[in-house]
Amino acid sequence: MTLNTSRRGFLKGAAAASAVLVVGLSPKGALAAGGEAAQINPFVKIGADGRVIAIIKHFEKGQGPATGLSTLIAEEIGVTMDQIDYEFAPSNPEIYNNLAFGPFQGTGGSTAMANSFMQYRTAGAAARAMILDAAAEATGANAADLDIVDGMVVGAGDPAPLGDFVAAAATRDAPAEPTLKTPEQWRLIGNPDIRRLDSRIKGNGTAMYAMDLHLPNEMVVMLARPEQTGGLVASFDDTDAQTVKGFIRAATLPGNGAVAVYAENTWAAMQAREALSVEWDLSTAESRDSSQIKDEIMAALDAPAQYNVLKTEPGPMDQAAQVVEQTFYFPLLAHAAMEPLNCTIEANEDGGITLHDGAQMPTGPHMALSQIFELPMDKVRINTMLAGGSFGRRATPSADYQVEAGLAFVITDRTRPVKLVWSREDDMRGGYYRPAFGHKVRVGLSDAGDIIAWDHRIAGQSIMKGTPFEAFAVHDGVDHSSVEGTSDTPYTIPGFHVGLTDTEKATSTLWWRSVGHTHTAYAMEVMMDMAAKAAGRDPVEFRLAHLGDSADAQRKAAVLKLAAEKGNWGNAPAGRTQGIAVHKSFGSFVAEVVEISGNAEDGVQIEKVTCAVDCGIPVNPDVIKAQIEGGVGYGIGHVMRDEITLTGGVVDQYNFPDYEPLRMRDIGAIETHIIPSAEPPTGIGEPGTPPSAPALANAIARTGRVVSVLPMINDGVSFA
Helix, strand or coil: CCCCCCCCCCCCCCCCCCCEEEEECCCCCCCECCCCCCCCCEEEEEECCCCEEEEECCCCCCCCHHHHHHHHHHHHHCCCHHHEEEEECCCCHHHHCCCCCCCCCCCCCCCHHHHHHHHHHHHHHHHHHHHHHHHHHHHCCCHHHCEEECCEEECCCCCEEHHHHHHHHCCCCCCCCCCCCCHHHCCCCCCCCCCCCCHHHHHHCCCCEHHHCCCCCCEEEEEECCCECCCEEEEEECCCHHHCCCEEEEEECCCCCCEEEEECCHHHHHHHHHHCEEEEECCCCCCCCHHHHHHHHHHHHHCCCCEECCCCCCCCHHHCCEEEEEEEEECEECCCCCCCCEEEEEECCCCCEEEEECCCCCHHHHHHHHHHHCCCHHHEEEEECECCCCCCCCCCCCCHHHHHHHHHHHCCCCCCCEEEECCHHHHHCCCEEECCEEEEEEEEECCCCCEEEEEEEEEECCCCCCCCCHHHHEECCEEHHHHCCCCCCCECCCCEEEEEEECCCCCEECCCCCCCHHHHHHHHHHHHHHHHHHHCCCHHHHHHHCECCCHHHHHHHHHHHHHHHHCCCCCCCCCEEEEEEEEEECCEEEEEEEEEEEECCCEEEEEEEEEEEECCCCCCHHHHHHHHHHHHHHHHHHHHHCCECEECCEECCCCCCCCCCCCHHHECCEEEEECCCCCCCCCCCCCCCCCHHHHHHHHHHCCCCCCCECCHHHHCCCEC
16 A cells, blocks of 8 residues: 655654664553564654654644643653654554543543543653663663753763663563652643644645545545435436546445445546435435424423433522523534545455544444454554544544445445545535534522522433443433533532423534533523622622632632633723633633623624633643634634524535634634643643633623524624
8 A cells, every 4th residue: 555645744653763662551561672663552652763752542633632642751751842753543442542431542522631641641751761771771870860851861971862772771661650750840741832743744734634645546435415314315316427527436325325426536526426316215304494493492491301400409489589581592503624524445455444534533433344344353444644623523423424434435346445525515514513402591699699599491402312422421311411511510509400301303413612511601601690780790709709619619710810800800991891701611610701892783893802721730831722712713603603504404504605614803812821730631622612602692791682592693693
């Protein structure tokens, strides 16, 4: 097999080195001298030239684990960021499992740094100990007197490159519990000047994304899918498609879910698919309109809850001096990543297959392809590549697009690789969305303006039920992703009751950046502002008054205070209005102040967003700031004007003209402040999203309009 490697110059393997040190966490060691390295639970490779390679078990879709995990290894070994490269781990859940997911290799839930912090530091520290032990033997020095600084072993005469000791270190056992550096010794962890390792290759065009891969003699496949979820192929006619130059063949995929169109290139596949005539069996397909789906959700809010999540009765609402209530609706949302879905599959000389993919959760497609091809797992290989975004879309429980590629390949003679390509329109109408939800909230206040009762009803479409994740994500019938951010809020709320009702899915539902927090944070934080206004109290003071003494409450209070301070809360320039929101998600705490000019009727302009974040030890402050900025833009951009609607079960939106992403002009500035912490690192890829939309909504509310139906343009808000 020959790869087009013109854009892979950033991967500098150590196979050509005369000796390679490979370190994992096994006390037995995992070292080999000369040629190929023996790898036992490996996370670190070091060549005889001293070049370190971090083996990254987490998928890189722009959120930064390739840099973050490499930083941990570089810190513990004692090399600079210029002396370390990275490569993605192969698919092997026994070795590279996500410690938060169990025996499953995957990236998601903002867990990359949280579950790998100690694992990667320990691997780096083990490598360092083995090199110093080898250096001590070679120099006659005491290993305790030696150190590695900027890739040089120091403490015994003249400094020597660590590569000089790799061959000897390769014969040693890895220590089971190597000594880790203390925070006082850190030079890289927490350093704001450390920049991403992948910035240069992404800037100069040499980064290799899955879409960039072109194998010799490959066929490009595009699928004709039913417009309505649940439709099946009844028959098709490819007579007109045969006139398209480059068309090869068309065939119904096993299961009758789609017709695969094979061609010599992407354009030919597009044109041939357009010329295809397909008869669909829609007898069991989705046929509802969005208005019907919304009506069903809203009706569920008025009926008794299917599940009483907190198993308590609502508080004494009849004793409240006043009751504040509001109903909210959140529509279906697309992920809309910049790189549409794609992957390539080919046969190997040993009778196995290789999937080349921006694989967010490689264990899923690995298992699926093993079944499709009736191959043992070790005959299925996955080459994980960079991906141009995901926001959850590349991690479907059904491994949908990888299964499509496998089915399209298995029905060929397998002599030619198959590259499956989704168009932007395929991606937008692909049927996997953030589910629609409704919230109905009633808050009872005392004469003093304190909360004495909170009745919170939620209705919507479960993400986890009916998937392999149901066993650990659903308890007593409750899908935790539907209520996260409410039932586990750090606020101290007397008489707090949360009820949940599942409604029928209109499409395939899927996690979306920050999952359930996308709607629960909005409802919680808008209600906190409404309650504060009814009580005649400042929104910041009101929130602080309902945060107790727990560790989570105090961390939430700290980011709230910092955002208010840095955002100059209560002192907006003339003609501007502020809104604030704070939320905990994925173990992290984020508060945001949104400052706007204008109003809903004449046009709102977002002038500034000030953010405060506590995500534990800030391993890479530059990455953290970038992720907060991205999360803010993602959250605000979607609530401004985006929704997926259905007419007769058919998705109405096609592309960015009718599903408009955030524009550069939409937000004037974003400022991020990171709270120093000694707590273990927590998530950062998603926590910036939940508080952004309610902070904007609260700013708009101060101009006179409470926004309860999303997107905001559907609730009378215009934007400048």
